[in-house]
Amino acid sequence: MSGKITNKSMKINLTEVQLDILKELGNIGSGHAITALSDLLNKKIEVSLTSADINLFWKVPEMFNNHNKEVVVIYSEIPFNSDLTIIQIFSKKTVINLINLLSEFKKSADNISNINDLDDFSYSIIYEIGNILSGHYASALADLLSIKLMLNVPKIAIDSLNAILEGIIAKYSQVSDYIITINTGLKILDINLEGTICFIPPTEILVSLFEILNINYEMEL
Amino acid sequence: MVIKIKTYGRIEKIDKNGDVFLPIGHYFLTNCKDKPEKIHPKLVIYGLGSCIALILIDFKNKVCGMSHILLPKAHQNKVIEYPHKYADLSLKFLMQELIKNGAVRDNIKAIIVGGSRIFDLDENFMGIDNIKAIKEALEKLNIKIIGDDTGGTEGRGVIFDTKDFTVYVKLTKELNYRKI
Numbered sequence: 001m002s003g004k005i006t007n008k009s010m011k012i013n014l015t016e017v018q019l020d021i022l023k024e025l026g027n028i029g030s031g032h033a034i035t036a037l038s039d040l041l042n043k044k045i046e047v048s049l050t051s052a053d054i055n056l057f058w059k060v061p062e063m064f065n066n067h068n069k070e071v072v073v074i075y076s077e078i079p080f081n082s083d084l085t086i087i088q089i090f091s092k093k094t095v096i097n098l099i100n101l102l103s104e105f106k107k108s109a110d111n112i113s114n115i116n117d118l119d120d121f122s123y124s125i126i127y128e129i130g131n132i133l134s135g136h137y138a139s140a141l142a143d144l145l146s147i148k149l150m151l152n153v154p155k156i157a158i159d160s161l162n163a164i165l166e167g168i169i170a171k172y173s174q175v176s177d178y179i180i181t182i183n184t185g186l187k188i189l190d191i192n193l194e195g196t197i198c199f200i201p202p203t204e205i206l207v208s209l210f211e212i213l214n215i216n217y218e219m220e221l
Numbered sequence: 222m223v224i225k226i227k228t229y230g231r232i233e234k235i236d237k238n239g240d241v242f243l244p245i246g247h248y249f250l251t252n253c254k255d256k257p258e259k260i261h262p263k264l265v266i267y268g269l270g271s272c273i274a275l276i277l278i279d280f281k282n283k284v285c286g287m288s289h290i291l292l293p294k295a296h297q298n299k300v301i302e303y304p305h306k307y308a309d310l311s312l313k314f315l316m317q318e319l320i321k322n323g324a325v326r327d328n329i330k331a332i333i334v335g336g337s338r339i340f341d342l343d344e345n346f347m348g349i350d351n352i353k354a355i356k357e358a359l360e361k362l363n364i365k366i367i368g369d370d371t372g373g374t375e376g377r378g379v380i381f382d383t384k385d386f387t388v389y390v391k392l393t394k395e396l397n398y399r400k401i
Binding site for chain 2: 057058059061067068070075155156157159160161162163164165166167169170171173174175177
């Protein structure tokens with residue numbers, strides 16, 4: 001989305017340049033995260049262009065492909081002035097592929113519909129992938145902004161993407177009707193792996209974020 | 222402070238199969254006076270997590286409405302653009318619209334679906350608050366709840382057939398829709 005976006009319930013004005021800066025934050029973070037994953041798996045990973053968007057709360061699920069499908073979401077919170085969120089979305093098949101790649105168990109995607117169906121070992125593999133991705137994402141952001149960011153323990157949900165996003169949308173649309181999403185897609189062709197890393201900065205922190213980066217920004221509350 | 226409330230969020234478009242997908246903060250009415258031709262679409266929400274689907278029906282006059290609620294209470298904003306985002310406002314406005322379209326207040330019954338807790342340990346997430354808020358609001362207005370499928374830890378799919386006023390619900394794990 002380009003140009004100026006205004007919302008009367010809470011004024012959000014972002015110029016093209018400011019959106020580009022958010023996109024760059026996403027690029028740096030996801031770049032570090034994906035390099036780490038690539039080291040772990042010892043595979044080449046294709047990364048799509050990062051996109052930064054401001055959307056009305058009800059349009060957020062449309063930002064993702066297959067938002068009616070069942071997916072695995074790893075959710076990490078970073079307490080900063082107000083919580084930053086990084087979510088990683090993988091298809092069920094992708095997660096099973098990852099578990100099979102990193103362990104010796106062979107599983108099939110049809111059997112797994114709930115986290116309770118996974119054994120502890122595969123469960124902790126998903127946690128670990130989540131920790132590695134969001135940990136590197138956060139540490140890259142922390143270096144860039146010279147602030148201290150500490151991750152909370154990630155949470156995992158296996159459900160329809162719409163249902164999972166609702167809780168996150170509810171959290172971020174209490175003050176404003178608009179939600180910023182910074183998405184990066186990743187793909188490993190030879191093991192058929194696909195996913196999305198999504199960074200959601202709450203609109204309240206935009207002022208302090210741009211202040212750190214020395215960019216003019218005013219917001220009316 | 223005067224809060225200005227706009228009434229965005231009414232869905233009127235119906236897709237080829239006669240389905241209406243209801244996004245968050247939106248609502249749908251059937252049997253409206255401003256639309257003389259009788260249409261009976263199926264209202265669907267795929268993936269209802271912490272949100273609530275509120276369905277109000279007047280069986281006698283065959284007027285009904287459904288809204289997709291996100292939060293329990295309206296925040297103190299100067300302008301509220303999507304009142305159906307909030308439980309308290311959504312019930313109020315949906316009742317008003319139904320009565321405007323020929324429903325009788327005493328005949329209106331409610332069905333609520335949703336409000337699950339998707340992530341474990343989620344103290345910030347709204348599912349339980351939403352159920353509480355909508356039940357309190359319904360009790361205040363003395364509206365009887367005739368169908369209740371709330372809580373749990375899984376997402377739901379909801380289909381509301383406005384032809385015979387039946388509601389079908391499916392947990393994500395379940396294969397088939399069941400009637401409530």
